[in-house]
Amino acid sequence: MHAPKVGFVSLGCPKALVDSEQILTQLRAEGYTISPSYQDADLVVVNTCGFIDSAVAESLDAIGEALNENGKVIVTGCLGAKDGGNQIRDVHPSVLAVTGPHATQEVMAAVHEHLPKPHDPFIDLVPPQGVKLTPKHYAYLKISEGCNHRCSFCIIPSMRGDLDSRPIHEVLKEAENLVKAGVKELLVISQDTSAYGVDVKYKTGFHNGRPVKTRMTELVRELGDMGAWVRLHYVYPYPHVDEVIELMAAGKVLPYLDIPFQHASPTVLKAMKRPANAENVLKRLARWREVCPDIAIRSTFITGFPGETEADFQMLLDFLDEAQLDRVGCFTYSSVDGATANDLPNHVDPEVAEERKARFMEKQAAISAAKLQAKIGRKLTVLVDEIDEQGVVARSYADAPEIDGLVYIEETEGVRVGDFLEVEVTDADEYDLWAQRV
């Protein structure tokens, strides 16, 4: 029997990627096959991103391409939530259906309507960990949707709603299935990982017959016992994060924290409506380093936020000097349709924002280079991502996939993707390390 084929285009951030994985898993579970080309597919699902203008344009283009090449298109994702889906329907009136993000059931209902479910349950061969878009040795683990903050540059709460934590037993079961299927690294993601469980008042759930609270520390402790690397993204420096640093010092979870600070000037942070304060952050960082000296801190920042003066920017540079962060990303501010920051006075000239970003990155490059130089001679465990003609491409505890640095090793003999290797660092530049096996 011909199994109906669905094409899939996945755009956007890791949170959207997880939505795609859930839809793909459901499609496979119901007997649909996934088609790698438009021509072969009976219908195409496009998961969109609506965060910034360039992502909107990319999403609209992708929908247009799918319509031209295939003709039957269902749209989901963040762009679908804008203006009740009209932003998409205005440009592409022939799409079959539009849903917002995190809407597996609505997408499946639209698929059923336009491409009926196959009757033969024989084809139900979905692996228990679901269908993953990441390489087999690492996987994103989404623990919640939405966000209770209201940062003025962000429209995620208006697109995805308030914090909605996934039940702890569901998250832990998924993690367990992933590890059983060979995943060596779990990347915990959400909009605010430290807020996990606040919405359900840290309700107690059950995992393997044991009570476990829906709370960040308990979640991390359980994940840390599963035998894989556990990496935490999008954490805010709240006091209870101290408990997690202790788990890092005890070797239960990678000593790595991704904390989006965004700025250091109190005026800018206030205008951004960020839940943080630079002075407290520096104190907290110092304390964390006392407890766990190896901790790698990653962060992101914005230059050119409305109202940012040269003095504010200087404060940000001074903060970088003091904070000595390991990994840093920087964006220039750009208006997002629907964000309250658009109405703030004193927008910064985009050229000035660019120039500040360049100065910011130059300072951080020197900090990063010095930090990596200090690693020469150290022994590290690395996880192999890729093997090519030049050697092994791997990552250490300090490197998240896609966004951080890499560790290069020449000898490839007997090495497979997904292996852990013990290496000694022999060289370093601003972002990457070179090492040899020990």
Ligand code: SF4
């Ligand atoms: S914390 Fe702020 S930037 Fe992050 S999702 Fe929530 S509102 Fe947006």
